[in-house]
Amino acid sequence: MANPAVNELLSAQKSSDSGLQVALHPLPLLEISDYITRGYQRGYKGAIVGALLGQQNGREITIEQSFTCKSEKNAKGLYELDKLWFAARLEQMKLVHKSPQLELVGWYSLVSKTGPTPLHLPIHHQIIAQNESAILLGFHVEDVLHPVAGDPLPITIYESNMEADDAPKEDAGGEDKEMKDSEAMTKMTLKFRELPYTTETGEAEMIAMQFIREGAANASLDDAERRILEQFDKKIAVDDGKGKRRAVTQAETGKGKAADDTTYPKAGNKDKDANLTKSEAEYMSALQTKYNAIKMMKSRVDLVVGYLQKLPPDFVSGKLTTSEGAEVAHASNGAYTVPSNRILRQIQALATNIELATPARQATLEREILKETNDVNLVSLIAELVASVNDVREAGKKFAVVEAAKTSKNRPLDVLDRSMSDHIF
Secondary structure, three states, X not given: XXXXXXXXXXXXXXXXXXXXXXXEOHHHHHHHHHHHHHHHHOOOOOOOEEEEEEEEEOOEEEEEEEEEOOEEEOOOOOEEEOHHHHHHHHHHHHHHOOOOOOEEEEEEEEOEOOEOOHHHHHHHHHHHHHOOOXXXXXXXXXXXXXXOOOOOOOEEEEEEXXXXXXXXOOOOOOOOOOOOOHHHHOEEEEEEEEEOEEEOOOHHHHHHHHHHHHHHHHOOHHHHHHHHHHHHOOEEEEEOOOOOEEEEEHHHOOOOOOOEOOOXXXXXXXXXXXXXXXXXXXXXXXXXXXXXXXXXXXXXXXXHHHHHHOOOHHHHOOOOOHHHHHHHHHHOOOOOOOOOHHHHHHHHHHHHHHHHHOOOOHHHHHHHXXXXXXXXXXXXXXXXXXXXXXXXXXXXHHHHHHHHHHHHHHHHHHHHHHHHHHHHO
16 A cells, blocks of 8 residues: 655644744634635636735734735746735735734645645745745635535644755665765755644624624525525526516517516515615524524424334334334335434433523523613613703703804993993093
């Protein structure tokens, strides 16, 4: 059996020897995944590369931001960064991210599970010219195409270091050889070494993740089913050349007659969600997400109930063992389900853990919910009261300004009358 090929660019040293610690934030991962998805959808044939921005304090590196980079092929056919474009873009990003000040800490690209290849070296040399301790974040597409439950993030972070290769071994005979300079025999090569990393999330990133989660909830299951039915129904969507689409029956596509014009719906078919505010849309999105979760849970419960209902009656009554029940189920040609001790134990554990989800003291839970509801309503009333007080204060200020203006208009006349009276007497 042949040994698997060893990546010559990977270092044999352990990652713990360097002591470098990396903290990864979620925003770069979102930018990288979005870049890869858009590139795949648009049929992009170039290199998927980008720069990583963060902070470096000693042996601690944070990856907080990222941006895509423009690349081009050199004379050898390998991709390199556009130097002028990259320098200008890097200065712009540093100018934007001043508080805290972010610097170039590395770059990212698509990397195989076996590690970096010579194709990554030209760009890496350009990056380490800006930062000698730059890291490489490798995104593994194969892990995304073939996901496995419980796998970590499909990324690996590498650090690079110049290491000395062993001198080539000459014939192993015991003959004396001419002594040569050891430094001349040493060859320094660039090696990559995997680094452990941790994930961190800031307050702004939590807000962004919340916004993305709420946006994803809008793509509900019912909307997806409705679109699929529209595509495969007897009516097909036809573009009228003005950016609008209307539903036309397949029999009338050649005649150009619209069976049901969806561009100008009737008054009774107006979109009820068109005039919703942002808060109302978010509330509807949250309700839709809960509905989808309950719908999925119901389908799983129906599956468990169906499995239990189709067990052989004699097995349920305890007259047959598991192996005998399995034989009866196989002989029934699908009328009964095959008993499985493992599945039955899982169902028993699920039924036992349901009590943990349902509180024993329901009245106490309802009292707590009522208390929280009252607190929310009280805070809302206090906010309205404060707003009313501010309105009254603003009205008082305006009234004071008007009164002051009236007083200033009457004051010159009083001064003039007083001076005339002094002059006469």
